[in-house]
Amino acid sequence: MEAGDVLLPWQAPVIERALALRQAEQLPHAVMIDLADRGDATVLIHQLAQALLCHTPREHTPCGACETCRLLRAGTCGDFGLVTLETDDKTKKLSKNIKIDQIRDLIYQLNLTRQHGALKIAAIYPAERMNTASANALLKTLEEPAAGVLLLLVTHNRGRIPVTVRSRCQQWSVPLPDRALADAWLEGQGIGRDVAETYLDYARGDPLLAADLAHRGYAELVQEFKRDFAQFMRGELAVAELASKLNQSDADLVRRLIDMILRAYSFQTSGVSADGDSQQTVDRARAQALQRLYGRAGSQLATDENNLDFQLQLEDVLISIKQILSRRPN
Numbered sequence: 050m051e052a053g054d055v056l057l058p059w060q061a062p063v064i065e066r067a068l069a070l071r072q073a074e075q076l077p078h079a080v081m082i083d084l085a086d087r088g089d090a091t092v093l094i095h096q097l098a099q100a101l102l103c104h105t106p107r108e109h110t111p112c113g114a115c116e117t118c119r120l121l122r123a124g125t126c127g128d129f130g131l132v133t134l135e136t137d138d139k140t141k142k143l144s145k146n147i148k149i150d151q152i153r154d155l156i157y158q159l160n161l162t163r164q165h166g167a168l169k170i171a172a173i174y175p176a177e178r179m180n181t182a183s184a185n186a187l188l189k190t191l192e193e194p195a196a197g198v199l200l201l202l203v204t205h206n207r208g209r210i211p212v213t214v215r216s217r218c219q220q221w222s223v224p225l226p227d228r229a230l231a232d233a234w235l236e237g238q239g240i241g242r243d244v245a246e247t248y249l250d251y252a253r254g255d256p257l258l259a260a261d262l263a264h265r266g267y268a269e270l271v272q273e274f275k276r277d278f279a280q281f282m283r284g285e286l287a288v289a290e291l292a293s294k295l296n297q298s299d300a301d302l303v304r305r306l307i308d309m310i311l312r313a314y315s316f317q318t319s320g321v322s323a324d325g326d327s328q329q330t331v332d333r334a335r336a337q338a339l340q341r342l343y344g345r346a347g348s349q350l351a352t353d354e355n356n357l358d359f360q361l362q363l364e365d366v367l368i369s370i371k372q373i374l375s376r377r378p379n
């Protein structure tokens with residue numbers, strides 16, 4: 050989900066807020082930035098650091114010419130450190146967690162003398178990927194912060210971060226943009242207004258996810274899946290065939306399709322339509338069975354690999370959906 054090195058317009062208020070606080074000499078020692086969108090936040094982190102560390106900023110914009118700006122661009126500024134998921138040298142895969150050694154190195158760096166200015170910035174992203182040991186290692190620094198240090202914990206999922214860590218940070222959130230801004234941004238990505246609405250609905254308002262889904266042709270996949278699923282329900286398409294067809298798409302898209310169908314039927318059977326109106330037909334037993342399956346399917350399909358096991362799990366979930374929906378109402 051790359052959007053180049055341009056700051057996303059709905060993230061810009063974060064930088065303004067930080068600069069205003071610094072001007073008022075009220076910059077906290079730890080901030081948790083909670084992003085509602087799923088995009089890569091490293092551009093935001095770098096621009097925020099540069100805006101705060103630049104010697105001669107103009108109107109919220111770093112000058113780009115001072116020593117700090119030059120060092121930051123070269124990635125050698127000793128006043129800024131970013132800890133993130135690392136790529137394994139051998140497997141070339143991205144690690145699942147931020148490891149304790151990375152946090153320890155960051156803390157060690159923080160305790161060094163400042164190099165150029167009155168502020169040092171240490172960022173952790175995605176902060177929800179710290180394991181328990183990493184979070185514990187960070188706690189002491191949060192409890193006894195060094196002077197002139199700003200700790201930035203940037204996350205897409207604040208709820209996964211231990212309360213002990215969360216409660217010691219000032220909470221900032223970056224909500225999703227409104228539809229007009231989202232439409233304009235998508236248009237800049239080459240996604241016309243005619244399809245932007247459809248994809249923003251699929252992505253529940255997240256323009257980055259909408260752009261990603263659009264570039265991967267998700268809408269066509271939905272249409273195809275709806276046709277295939279109807280055939281499967283009528284007994285015209287075997288479960289193995291449907292699962293094998295689905296298995297040709299990326300696992301995250303398949304999870305999205307299953308999620309969509311389960312949500313749609315859950316709404317229907319619980320007597321609430323998607324727009325919140327209550328309906329006549331309520332089938333509590335069926336609604337509960339769908340709810341249970343919704344939870345179970347999430348963990349059954351929680352893999353990034355399209356392999357035989359994924360296909361078998363998929364078949365199991367599809368059979369379960371069919372069984373629940375074919376059951377006679379009580």
Ligand SMILES: [Zn+2]
Pocket residue numbers: 103104105106111112113114115116117118
């Ligand atoms: Zn500068």
